[in-house]
Amino acid sequence: MKDETAKFITELFSDSRLLVALAVIVAVWLFTRALQKLAEILADKFSRYRLFISSLFPVLRLLTWLIAIPAITFSILEPPMNTVLAITASAGLAIGLGAQDLIRNLIAGILILFDRPFRVGDMVKAGDHYGEITDIGLRSVTLHTFDDSYVTLPNSMVLGQAVSNSNTGELDEMIVTELLLPAAIDTQTVREIAWEAAACSPYVYLKKPITIIVEDHFDFTFLTRYKIKAYVLDVRLERLMASDITERIKQEINRRGLLPQAEANKSLQATGPLPATPAPAEKSTP
Structure with missing residues (x-):
């Protein structure tokens, strides 16, 4: 031989x-x-x-x-x-x-390609990293974050931990935009403003529903948390849509003057009614 x-x-x-x-x-x-x-x-x-x-x-x-x-x-x-x-x-x-690590990554890469827990183009959260999958190789997975950084993750590490997939092969995905406002603002008014802001966004996918969730929240004072759930047209536009919805809501609230009135009501509730001012005494004529 x-x-x-x-x-x-x-x-x-x-x-x-x-x-x-x-x-x-x-x-x-x-x-x-x-x-x-x-x-x-x-x-x-x-x-x-x-x-x-x-x-x-x-x-x-x-x-x-x-x-x-x-x-x-x-x-x-x-x-x-x-x-x-x-x-x-x-x-x-x-x-x-x-080369045990290399073999482990190669086997994990083959499993990822055929089991397909995520695909190229999916928005994935793996550990502390969140972004779009741009490449799936036999050794590693490349993830493009919104900070324009490319993160290389070994296949064995990705396959051995929990991975959150936001869109699972679909071009659209749900975006949750959160907003904290004083509890004194009328909830129904804010809900209408939030729904209209999401529906008017140029990035929203209107074939899927828009949902507004209202929750109580306390952080030094009583607040109301609004969660605007809407679908974006393209996963790459999710930050733009969240920013656009937030900006539209704040502009409309300021235009209607809801925040100053709410703050005035809150201060009145905290201090109580003001005492009556006594009338000036009448001068006696000599």
């Missing part, structure tokens, strides 16, 4: 098979890069199907390499079976001793 292995290695470096194999590997890598670029172009052109198109690329890339590597090994290099078994056993031993 050692003679066959030595003969194969000598022949491999003496003829052009190694160069052909390297050329095919480079061609496959260029093909996957072109496939990625095509997916990005199609996702930008057909924005409504962006998540579906983006989620196909990681699976196609994995299948491409799974087909290319055996084809290069057995069609171009053509090693003897004894050599394949010897190299496989040696590589398995070396990998098992020195």
Whole structure:
């Protein structure tokens, strides 16, 4: 077996098979890069199907390499079976001793691609990080936060913890905008303002309902918490919609003068009624 292995290695470096194999590997890598670029172009052109198109690329890339590597090994290099078994056993031993984390991430990456707890384009919260999944590789997952940072998370870490998925393959997602206001403001009026602000936002997805939740809250004083639940057209616009709804509500409340009146009522309730001012005494005439 050692003679066959030595003969194969000598022949491999003496003829052009190694160069052909390297050329095919480079061609496959260029093909996957072109496939990625095509997916990005199609996702930008057909924005409504962006998540579906983006989620196909990681699976196609994995299948491409799974087909290319055996084809290069057995069609171009053509090693003897004894050599394949010897190299496989040696590589398995070396990998098992020195690359346990890598193997763990590879297995987790394959499970993520086929089990699909999330896809490219999903808004995911993993640990302290929240953002859009931009890439799912065999070793790690890339997450793009709203602070324009790219966070790389090992697949084994992602698969081993609780992951919150906000949209699960859908382009729209529910956005909850919270607002704390003094308890003295009329609740019905604020509910109407909040619903109208959400419905008029250019980022809202009106095919799904808008819900207003009202809760009591105490923080040094009595407050009312308003939760405006509405769906955004595109997951990338969630912060813009939350900011737009908050701005519209505050502008309308200020325009109607609700906050100053509420503060005046609160101060009156705290201090009680003012004492009556005594009438001035009449001067007696001499």
